[in-house]
């Protein structure tokens with residue numbers, strides 16, 4: 325059985341620093357990639373070349389220098405592999421996330437995955453090393469592994485986009501052209517909310533509900549803070565909400581959160597009994613946690629970001645349990661007086677691979693003030709990004 329493939333086909337161009345992604349939209353509809361291996365039952369190895377036509381249903385996107393998990397699914401038969409693309413896969417978050425996806429933590433240990441790992445040309449050596457390690461992990465879920473390479477654009481363009489903010493428009497175009505319409509996109513690369521918005525705008529054929537921005541890390545951070553404060557397991561804290569932007573204006577809100585203390589479900593406010601802390605230090609700790617990790621590690625959060633990306637995609641794929649909601653950056657429909665048309669983090673439930681914003685939660689004056697601040701910031705970011713895209 326031939327299981328080692330190595331071939332190149334042009335598909336996408338990107339740019340270092342991730343500010344641009346330029347697919348060959350006017351050229352050939354094919355991609356630059358290397359298929360590194362396919363595992364088969366006997367795991368033997370050999371070489372062959374494949375034609376482009378075998379990969380018509382493959383889709384790839386690079387959202388900035390971010391990391392995104394993109395999955396196709398449709399009428400999934402049992403054991404049909406899930407195709408996953410991770411861009412910026414040679415980076416820090418990629419290093420942890422690739423393992424999590426490959427180990428079955430996201431789509432299930434009985435669901436095979438076809439991994440497409442994408443990065444820029446200078447990172448191909450590193451990415452190759454990641455691929456070697458994934459191979460060495462001998463993960464039963466990993467059926468095929470592709471290495472994808474973007475191409476460099478002139479640094480002049482990089483500079484412009486770097487200075488003017490980020491515009492993942494071309495990446496959206498690539499998705500529009502190549503992805504299945506059921507593709508689910510998670511944007512992690514900052515500014516995650518606005519990157520997701522712009523990407524979706526340039527992929528009009530894909531339902532906007534299929535784009536999301538990651539605020540799950542903030543959600544998990546808030547959950548951990550509460551569990552530590554109460555001395556209970558994290559699993560005994562649920563329904564925390566991150567409202568708004570993945571930035572320091574986000575509003576971590578525990579007004580509707582429940583803690584299980586000594587076997588009883590109680591509102592977190594009643595369990596903690598310290599509203600000054602909940603309205604003060606707790607919020608700022610979560611808002612500034614990313615910066616605190618950077619200060620300590622001299623690198624941004626990576627392991628926890630990968631775990632959050634896994635959680636986000638896991639819940640999208642498997643649904644949220646009854647009575648539980650999670651935080652996700654999704655298109656605002658104006659719920660809770662938020663600005664429509666920005667990618668706003670809401671409490672959502674997930675079912676049948678669709679998200680629904682939890683409705684009807686009472687919002688007091690304190691919360692409304694926080695929602696207004698983060699909503700305003702998202703509008704400003706959106707306007708700035710759209711202005712850049714017009715240029």
Ligand SMILES: NC(=O)C1=CN([C@@H]2O[C@H](COP(=O)(O)OP(=O)(O)OC[C@H]3O[C@@H](n4cnc5c(N)ncnc54)[C@H](O)[C@@H]3O)[C@@H](O)[C@H]2O)C=CC1
Pocket residue numbers: 337338339340341342343344345386388389390391411412413414415416417418442443444447474511512513514516538539540541542570624625626629
């Ligand atoms: N939403 C969230 O909660 C969080 C977001 N982040 C963001 O996630 C992003 C990635 O973080 P790290 O993995 O730590 O960064 P990193 O710098 O370690 O990795 C980024 C990777 O993207 C690659 N890349 C750059 N341009 C590319 C292009 N055009 N196409 C494909 N790949 C490209 C780079 O070569 C690099 O391998 C950053 O934007 C970071 O700010 C980080 C933590 C949390």
Ligand SMILES: O=C([O-])CC(=O)C(=O)O
Pocket residue numbers: 514541613614615617624625
């Ligand atoms: O700014 C960054 O790259 C890190 C980040 O988003 C976070 O840790 O929340």
